[in-house]
């Protein structure tokens with residue numbers, strides 16, 4: 249009996265660790281923002297691993313503006329200041345989010361998507377990982393707590409080193425299947441509230457499935473992904489059961505995006 253209790257405690261502990269009531273005692277929002285800002289600074293300083301976008305300013309402005317609209321339409325984290333940064337790598341059809349409100353998207357993804365709704369779907373999915381604390385929860389639950397403490401309480405030289413190690417570890421990108429379903433749900437909600445067709449995210453998944461297979465490892469390769477077909481089904485289910493959702497085909501905003509895409513060539 250004793251052993252059984254022990255077993256259950258071990259299994260249940262992570263659930264309690266991540267619940268909303270306990271989280272603020274483990275990592276405050278202020279600390280999450282501080283870690284996020286330090287990681288973002290480190291990314292900016294490391295142009296070898298994170299090559300900055302040097303292309304047309306209109307592309308940057310466009311990604312920023314879509315990101316800002318989506319961020320305004322999330323209600324869960326009003327204190328976060330969201331940023332959207334383009335990284336230059338045409339071979340990477342990827343985007344990622346770090347705790348504290350920072351979203352990064354590669355030029356490979358900008359070239360892969362075909363309309364604003366697809367791009368917005370991906371950005372909203374990344375925002376969802378942040379609003380639902382997916383990355384933040386991993387910072388307090390893994391082998392990286394030592395690095396997190398160094399960032400929070402260290403001096404300037406230690407902070408940069410710890411931030412670099414944390415970026416190498418990438419603990420905050422190892423999401424679960426459930427995390428992915430949750431972020432997809434957020435993508436539907438935030439795009440729809442922004443007047444953008446939420447089917448964009450489904451179309452992006454359909455394209456990935458067609459090109460790279462149902463269990464693709466192109467987009468967010470570190471995450472434990474559900475099959476794309478499951479995610480597509482999940483997105484469609486949410487859209488179908490949510491009244492008043494934007495589904496007008498004009499709200500894909502294809503023409504506007506084609507112009508932006510032409511600036512990337």
Ligand SMILES: [Zn+2]
Pocket residue numbers: 373377423427428431468471
């Ligand atoms: Zn994800």
